[in-house]
Amino acid sequence: GFRESDIRKGLEAREFQLYYQPQISVADGEIKGYEALIRWEHPEHGLIYPGDFIPIAEETRQIVPLGRWVLEEACWQMMSWWKEGGTVSRVSVNISAVQFYHPNFMQMVTDVLAESGLPADYLELELTESIMQDPEQAVFIMEEMREMGVRLSLDDFGTGYTSLSCLRNFPLNSLKIDRSFVVNMTQDSQEKAIVEAIIHMAHNLNFNVIAEGIEHENQLQLLYDKACDEYQGYYYSQPLPPGAERVPERV
Ligand code: G
Ligand code: G
Ligand code: MN
Ligand code: NA
Secondary structure: OOOHHHHHHHHHOOOEEEEEEEEEEOOOOOEEEEEEEEEEEEOOOEEEOHHHOHHHHHHOOOHHHHHHHHHHHHHHHHHHHHHHHOOOOEEEEEOOHHHHOOOOHHHHHHHHHHHHOOOHHHEEEEEOHHHHHOHHHHHHHHHHHHHHOOEEEEEEEOOOOOOHHHHHHOOOOEEEEOHHHHOOOOOOHHHHHHHHHHHHHHHHOOOEEEEOOOOOHHHHHHHHHOOOOEEOOOOOOOOEOOOOOOOOOOO
16 A cells, blocks of 8 residues: 555655546536546556545645645646636535644635635535534634635535534535435436435525436436536546546446
8 A cells, every 4th residue: 555655755756637527517518617536647556546545645644735736736727727718617626624624724725726816716625524523613614715705515425424404504505416326316216316305405505416426318317307406427528637538438
């Protein structure tokens, strides 16, 4: 496995890269934004996925400098596309609980936005249910983020233990339905009922809903019927490095 020093050296050698996956409007197929997903182009081991190094980065707190790099890179990329193409896109950046509770987190986000010039409302932070370890503190930090104009989403929703009474207090813009609920929803009426219930609840709380892991046309049709707002998945495109042509993956 990788160690703290490997991650530090990888960062110094600029071996990390962000891939981007579009977030698509269910109603009209328009690209609403991109999720940034980190990859490690390791000189010896090739392309490494976050599951193989993010947990170690979190344990060793290397996620703090690595996470700052991710945020800088994502904001810089949006500005660069904006300058090239005339439109600016929303970017969603995954934030781990270690980063979120770091005392400099707020200042770091403020600094990166100022340095890059990206308007705050084009940045969305994807939080997981693990930040709910301290709900009062979480709400406090989230409210400060929202005052800055940054958008917030709750990632992998349904896989953690967020109580619904907590959820109501979170100043979120959107909720992302975990892929595990989407996989069988067209065949399994119970999974379909869960997806439907999440969409209704989220809308009643004034959150947008994004479904993850959409691989088939019939899944997209179901989301349309249930008025889900956005989707992500191989059906539209895999996550790709900047500048790559769209690659739908037929599975
Ligand atoms: O493509 P995929 O294997 O990229 O991503 C797997 C998981 O890794 C996702 O659940 C995502 O939350 C996490 N992840 C991807 N990029 C980042 C990142 O930049 N920071 C953090 N903290 N997690 C990430
Ligand atoms: O942050 P998060 O857990 O949401 O990361 C999304 C993960 O899901 C990434 O690893 C990404 O590569 C992966 N992913 C994105 N679209 C699809 C899809 O359609 N099918 C599958 N199996 N994985 C997907
Ligand atoms: Mn995510
Ligand atoms: Na997710």
